[in-house]
Amino acid sequence: EGGKGQGIHSLRFRKGKNSGKTLSLHSYEIRPHLTITGNRKNLHGLDLNRNFPDYFRQNTLPSQPEKDAVIRWLEMYPFVLSAGLHGGAVVANYPFDNTLEDVTGRLKEPSLTPDNDVFVHLATVYSETHPTMHQGIQCQAGMPRFENGITNGAAWYPMTGGMQDYNYVWHGCMELTLELSCCKYPPPGELPDFWEENRNAMLVFMSQAQRGVRGLVMDSLTREAIPDAQLRIDNRAIGFNTSKRGEFWRILLPGNYTLQVFKEGYENQSLSFVVYTPMSNFQLSATWLTVNMTPTFSGVSEPSVLAHLLAKDAPVTPTVGAVKQAPISPQIMPNEAWIGSLLMESLAKLQRARSCTLAAVGRQLFQLSVLYMAVLHPLVELVPFGLFPDNSVLKDEIIYA
Template identity: 50%
Template sequence: MILLHLFFLLILHHTPVTLLEFRYHSNQEIKEYLLQVSAGNPDITHLYSIGQSVRGQELWVLALGVSPGQHTVGVPEFKYVGNIHGNEVLGRVLLLHLIDDLVRGYRNNETWSLQLLNSTRIHIMPTMNPDGFDSSDTDCMYSQGRFNHNGMDLNRNFPDAFAAQTLEEDEREAEVRAVMGWLRTETFVLSANLHGGALVASYAYDNSNRGSELINGASVSPDDDVFVHLAKEYSYNHATMHNGNRCAESTPFLHGITNGFEWYALSGGMQDYNYVWAQCLELTLEISCCKFPPVSELPGMWKDNRKALLSFIQQVHLGVKGRVFDSFGAPVQNAVVDVVGRRNICPFKTNQHGEYYRLLLPGNYTLTVMVTYPGYEVLTETLTIPYGPDHYSALKHDFFLQNATTTTRQPSSPRHSITCNHSVHLSAGGASVRAVWTGFAVVLFMVALSVDN
C-alpha cells in the first residue's frame, strides 16, 4: 500500500494541471482545483485557509512563490481578493486563471512568471464570500447574493478611520474577522480586491470626516501620488479601462481611475482598512459593467485583464525596502519608518524581522526611523529611489540605529488624528492560519477526485 501511495504521489507531481475551463466554478470545484494545483506544485504553491464563512465554508488562499509556505526576508507579500460581494463573480474566474497562468508559465520556464515568483510571494483568494455566491443569481445589476449569509455587506463591515467604531472585532462578520486576522499574520505590501458593476480602478480614501484630507471633493491620502500611479498602472494595462468608458447609469472616469470618496462615500471598506491599519496599499478594481457576465464573454474578459493583473503585481517592487537594526546588530520590531511629508493616520512599522516596505515613486525622499525605548536618537536619511518594478526589486536600504551620545531622551511618537486601536501586530508566517492537509492524505484525496474543469 505504501508503494501505491508513492506511485500516486509521483504521478501527481509530474502530471499537468487539468485544463481550466472558462465558466463559473462552484465553491466545491474551486476547492478541488486549488487542492489539485497545490498537490501538483508543492515547490511553488501553498494552500491554506484563513477561516470560515458564516455557513462554515473555508476561505481558501493559494500562495505562490519559490518559498510559498513562509515569508522570506526581503521578499514582499502581495494579495488579490475576489468575490467580497457574492454576486460580483468575474474576479473568481480571473483569479483562477491567473493561478493557472502563473503555474504554467513557471513550469514552462517563461521569463515573466519566473521573475514574478522568484521575487514575490503572491496570495490569491478567489472568493471571500462563498455563501453569497451560493445564493446569487445571474442578473447584471441587482444585488441578490451581494451580502453574506447574515445579510451583511462585507465591504461595509471593517473598522473605519473616519467613522465612530460601534463594533468590537468579535462582533464583526466571520469573513471580516478572518481577513483582519490574516492581516496580522503577513506583512502585505500591495493588494487589490476585485468587484463588478463598473469599469474603473478606485483608490483610497473611500471615506472622509471632511477634515484636511478633503480636497476638491476627493479624500486624499498621504500616498495619493502612489495610489494614482497604481490605479493608472492597472487601467492602462487593461484593454479598455483607461478609455474611461462608462457603464450604464455611471459617469465616465478620467484615465479609468477614481478616488473612492470622490466617486461615492463608503464607510467600513476593506480598502481603507488595509491601508490605514495594515500598512498595505490596496485598490478596488471594478472589472466588468455586468456583475455576472455571460459565460461566452469570459475568455475575452480574461484577455482584457491578464496584462493588468500581472503588471499590478509587479508594482509591489516600487520604492524602498530594508531592515532596521539596533546598535548591537539585532533587528528592531515596531520601529516607526516615516517618510517626511507623509503623515499617515497610523505609522508604518517594522515587522518581527525588523523589515519595512514603503511604496514610493522615483525621486528623493527623507526617511526618519524612531523607536519607542530610550537611548536611541531619531535616525534621518535622504534616499534617491529609482523605479524598482523594472528590476523586480525595490531599492534595498537598511537603517542602523545608534545610541544617543549627547542626549538620552526618548524619541517622541508621531502625532495622528486617531488612535490606532485596531492596528495589527505584524509578524510573518502566522501560526494562526490553518495549513491545508499535506502528504499522503492529499494524495489519497486527489486520487478520489473527479474534477470537472
C-alpha cells in the first residue's frame, strides 16, 4: 500500500477533506486481513469468510479464533457501515449472500434484505463513482456480466457463513463486499493503481454512514441512556440495538418512516420521522431522534418507597397498626427542614423505582405532600403501608395521612 498516497491508511491523515469538501466521520477502523498470513484460509485450512453464524442455516464448521476475534471487535464497536475488499471480479456485492433454498450456480434468484433499497443505493454509489465498475465489464469468458456493476450476493452464488450477512443481521451494520480486481491476487506493485481507482468511491461510500436516522434512547425519568434496546423500522424485519451509551444509527433513504423501540421493563415506543433529501453525497445529515422510554413499573404489589424512607430516616418512633386521630407530641414530630429534604430525596428515588405501578407512584407523591402538611397538624393516622415481594407486611413503618 505504499506509493501514491500510502493507500487506504492515508485516510487517517486526510480524513475530513476530499476535493475541498468535508467528510466528517466519528471514527473508522481498517483491518487489512482476517488471517495472519493474508491468505484466504487460515492455518487450519478454513476460509474465515465461511465461518460466521448464518441467518438462513446453521453453520457446522468449527469456530475459528480469528473469526471469534472479529466478532468481539464488532461487539465492542457498533459500526454503521462496512465493506470487505476482495479480488476476482469488479462488482459491488450486497446482501443477502445466502438463501433458504439449496441452489447452486450463477445468477439465480436474488435473496433480498428488508433494506434492499438502501443496499442497492450503497452498491450503486460505489459502482458509479468507480471509473469502470459501473460498466459491468466481463472479466473473462464464462464470467457473469453485472448490470450497472452491482449484484445481489445470492444471485451471484449463495454461500453460508459470510461476514457480510453476519454484520447486517447480528450487529445492524450494513456491509458490502467490494470485488476490486479481475485478478484474484494482483502483484503488490499494482496496489497503488488500485488505490487511485477506488479512493473517491471509498470516500463517497463512507460518507453514506451520515444519512438516515440517529439518536439516543433514554429513561424518561432518570434521563439515563438505555443500552441494548431493540429498534426496528416499520416494514423492515431486521432490527438493530442501541449501543452501551444508548446511541443508535440506521442508514435510510429519503422518506417517511416509523421507528419502533422495545426494552424489557419499559413501555414500547413508536415515533414517526422524516429523512430529507440531501443536497449531495458530501452534504448528508441524519434525522436526529431522542426516544424517551417510560418504565412499566411492574412486578411488585404496592411497593413502599416512602415507607422505607420513613423507617430508615424519620426522627420518629416507627409503629405498625391503625390508630385514628392518634395524638402525637411535638417532641417526635418531624420538622419542616427534614420533611423538605425527605421530599426531594423521595422524588429522586421514585424516579429510579422500577417496581411501582403508576398508581402507586401517584399515591406516594400524594402521601409525601400530606406528610409535609403534617408539620402543621398534630393529628395523624398510623397505618401499615405496602408489601414485600413475598406479600409479607413491611415492618416498622409509619405513614402520616
